[in-house]
Amino acid sequence: MKIERLTKGLSLKRSVENGTQEQRDAVIGIISSVRKKGDSALHEWTRKFDGAELSELQVSSLEIDEAADSISSEMADVIKEAAENIRSxxxxxxxxxxxxxxxxxxxxxxxVTPLDSVGVYVPGGKAAYPSSVLMNVIPARTAGVKRIVMVTPPDRDGKLPAGVLAAAKIAGVDEIYKVGGAQAVAALAYGTETISPVDKIVGPGNIYVALAKREVFGDVDIDMIAGPSEIAILADETAIASEVAADLLSQAEHDERASSVLITTSAELAEGVSKEVEKQLSALPKEPIARSSIKDFGRIYVAETMEAAVEAVNDIAPEHLEVMTENPIELLGQIRHAGAIFLGRYSSEPVGDYFAGPNHVLPTNGTARFSSPLNVEDFQKKSSVIMYSKQAFGQNAAKIAAFARLEGLEAHARAIESRLGE
Structure with missing residues (x-):
């Protein structure tokens, strides 16, 4: 892993996920077909992209119950405990x-009013993500959303992962459909014969899902356009090289474009982590992905002072930030920009990904400078309430009418003055 001297103005922003023109055109075509042909388009795209011939799009109660019963009681208990931590x-x-x-x-x-309906996209394909179910559904349910719909792509046999269905049952999903990709986003946004539209779409996905969410935004709300995962670790000489390396690789295995960065005041730790990363890489099941990520987007920076290291963290505004120093809590007040902050040796990033309770849907690619983790307020909207009394109206009517005329809006002024004749 490459070691560099820290310089000012550090930035790890990667290109925004706009996709290619071909990808954008494909997404627009898919959305258009779903709007025109409804369920038949969903079946067509599912055959093409997932290789599955479905008799029904919706997952039955029997399928959900069978999936929930198929996982071990120990694993079910773990999911339930994680769900309770997230809910709390x-x-x-x-x-x-x-x-x-x-x-x-x-x-x-x-x-304050909860949204009526929310659609949750859960990625499928090569991996299953029960944790994504919990992190997206539970805040919506906690906010009071009445209808929560989940979509996720099926395998070639038309089935969904048992862990995903078990998590959906535990979290309280109302409807589940076997559909993924841009076509699922279109169905959630505009509806089909089987799937009624929702007010907001949340959840991660591939580039086609991200582009589809961007395309439908405005007709429905979305959570964010998430980029590849990232972690920054702020460490001093007290950190343990093998643990730092393991945490860096925990993000690198996600994606070839994931970013894993160590910023440290210790040259000795930097050397140790670099060697440990290489050692641990060779033993990872997803070594090709992790190795590519580390090569292109992995870096170790050695800072002259902890103040400079902290400022570099704020420049990066990472999705995940681990603080592995002698007294990590002392640095918390100086950290301005990070999606989630993990303090101390025993707060490894997967603790937050799966179990502790805070949400793992986080701002990426520097957007932690102005964005927050997914939370309950993302599933609520706020309406202003105004009930002016006759006395207050009389005291302020002339001021309001004058303000309206300042903006050249005579009808506004007359709307106020029409009540003065009383």
């Missing part, structure tokens, strides 16, 4: 409506 954490994020009044009798406030 997100319950603390709930916000309530509020109202205020003044001496004139005017009432002002904010009404």
């Amino acid at each position: 954490f997100h319950t603390k994020q709930l916000r309530n409506s509020w109202m205020t009044t003044d001496g004139t009798g005017t009432l002002l406030g904010q009404k």
Whole structure:
């Protein structure tokens, strides 16, 4: 793993996921076909991309129950405990409506309302992601969303992973459909004969899913356009090289474009981690993916001071940040930009990915400078409440009318003055 001296202005931004013109055209064509042909288009694209001939798009209750029963009781307990941790954490994020009044009798406030329906995209293909089910569904359920729909691509036999279906049952999904890709996003956005449209689409996917989400945004809401995963580790001489290397590789195995970065004040640790990464790479089942990621997007930076190292972290604004220093809590106040912050030796990134409770759907590619993890508020909307009293209206009508005329909006002014004749 390449070691460099830290310089100012560090940035690890990769190209934004706009895709190629061919990919964008393909996505637009798929969306158009779903809008025109509905279920028949979903069947056609599922045959083409997933090799599955489906008799029914919706997963039956029997299929869900059989899948849930097929996993071991020990694994079911782990999923349930993780779900409870996630639910407990997100319950603390709930916000309530509020109202205020003044001496004139005017009432002002904010009404918080959960979304009616949400679609959750769960990636399929070569891997199964029960954790994505929990992280996307539970905040929506906690927010009070009435209808939660899950879509995920089937295998060639038309089946879904047992762990994914078990997690969906535990999390409380209302409807599950065997459809993936851009066609699933289109179905969620515009509806078909079988799938009713939703108000918001969340969940990660490949480039075609990301492009489809971007295309339908505005007709429905979306969570974010997520890029490849990334981790930054801030460490001093007290960190253990083998553990740092293992954590860097935990992200590198995700994707050839995943980014894994160590920023340290210890040249000795840098050398040790570089050797450990090479040693551990050879034993990984996903070595080709991880090795490509480390080669192209893996770096070790040696900083002169911890202040410079922290500033570099803020420049990067990483998705995941591990702080592996002697007193990590002391640095927390200095960290301004990171999706999730893991403090100390025993807070390895997978702790947050699967079990601790905070959401693992995080801003990537530097967007942690202005974005937050997926949370309960992403599944709620807020309405302003205004009830002006007669007294307050009389006191302020002339001011409001004058403001309207300042903007050249005479009808606005007359709407106010029409009430003054009383």
